Amino acid sequence: xxxxxxxxxxxxxxxxxxxxxxxxxxxxxxxxxxxxxxxxxxxxxxxxxxxxxxxxxxxxxxxxxxxxxxxxxxxxxxxxxxxxxxxxxxxxxxxxxxxxxxxxxxxxxxxxxxxxxxxxxxxxxxxxxxxxxxxxxxxxxxxxxxxxxxxxxxxxxxxxxxxxxxxxxxxxxxxxxxx
Numbered sequence: 001x002x003x004x005x006x007x008x009x010x011x012x013x014x015x016x017x018x019x020x021x022x023x024x025x026x027x028x029x030x031x032x033x034x035x036x037x038x039x040x041x042x043x044x045x046x047x048x049x050x051x052x053x054x055x056x057x058x059x060x061x062x063x064x065x066x067x068x069x070x071x072x073x074x075x076x077x078x079x080x081x082x083x084x085x086x087x088x089x090x091x092x093x094x095x096x097x098x099x100x101x102x103x104x105x106x107x108x109x110x111x112x113x114x115x116x117x118x119x120x121x122x123x124x125x126x127x128x129x130x131x132x133x134x135x136x137x138x139x140x141x142x143x144x145x146x147x148x149x150x151x152x153x154x155x156x157x158x159x160x161x162x163x164x165x166x167x168x169x170x171x172x173x174x175x176x177x178x179x
Contacts, residue, residue, distance in 0.1 A: 018125065019108065023058040031060075049073055056112055057105075068096055068105045081137045106136070113141030 032051065036042050050070050057066040075090055076082060082090070091101055109115045116139040119148045122131045 007068075019111070022112070023055050049077065056108060058115070064100070065105055065108075068094070068101060069109060072101075072105065073109070076136065076138050080141070081135055083135050084133050087134070087136065095175065113139055113143075113145055114142075115139055 010067045027035075031054070033045065035041060035045075035047075050066075051071060053066060053070045053073060057069050071094060072090065076088075087101075090096075106115070106117070106175055110117055116137045118137065119132045119136045120135070122133065170174070
């Protein structure tokens with residue numbers, strides 16, 4: 001007796017998981033300041049820390065996470081590196097839930113490349129117990145990542161426009177040649 005072929009089941013897509021997504025409002029949205037002129041040339045103005053953190057934690061959807069991330073990044077901007085004790089003091093001073101900071105905000109900042117987390121293994125001589133204190137540093141990875149995406153897209157657009165212009169010139173040349 002022959003067994004019926006088993007159908008391969010798949011999970012219905014629910015879109016991109018929120019922990020792996022970034023908020024990108026429309027380029028002409030009032031939520032972000034203009035970054036290019038009418039000829040698509042970048043402007044010289046830069047976004048401040050709060051505006052940049054909006055792309056990671058959108059203020060209108062994740063206001064609490066946005067304010068925590070902005071405050072923590074401001075601390076990092078001042079110090080460039082913070083240790084575990086400073087992080088604990090930051091959490092205490094700002095009345096932030098440890099779970100929110102360590103389970104939501106810090107992992108997301110790390111995942112997108114805004115911060116680097118270093119763990120140092122220390123073994124106590126008396127008890128032979130291991131300690132792994134943490135330090136958090138600012139990171140350029142976020143900017144490098146987005147720059148690479150942007151530069152690649154600009155190269156693709158420039159190449160397409162260049163080919164189109166070349167085709168038009170070639171067509172014009174051939175039209176003149178036929179006359």
